[in-house]
Amino acid sequence: MPFVVDSLRKYDMIEPVINPESARMDNFTSITAEESMMRRFKGTIGKDINWKEYEGRTLPPL
Numbered sequence: 500m501p502f503v504v505d506s507l508r509k510y511d512m513i514e515p516v517i518n519p520e521s522a523r524m525d526n527f528t529s530i531t532a533e534e535s536m537m538r539r540f541k542g543t544i545g546k547d548i549n550w551k552e553y554e555g556r557t558l559p560p561l
Contacts, residue, residue, distance in 0.1 A: 550556050
């Protein structure tokens, strides 16, 4: 993840308080329980993308 080094040094002493309750879900299922390691890896390298939908095998910018 890119970051600006001088900004990181400046904010080194800041310790934000984060409430983790908003990140919890009662019906959460881990991806490791749903998909195999190989399927997740294929998704990481783009094998799970239907390239026929994208001209020139490139995705549009975000």
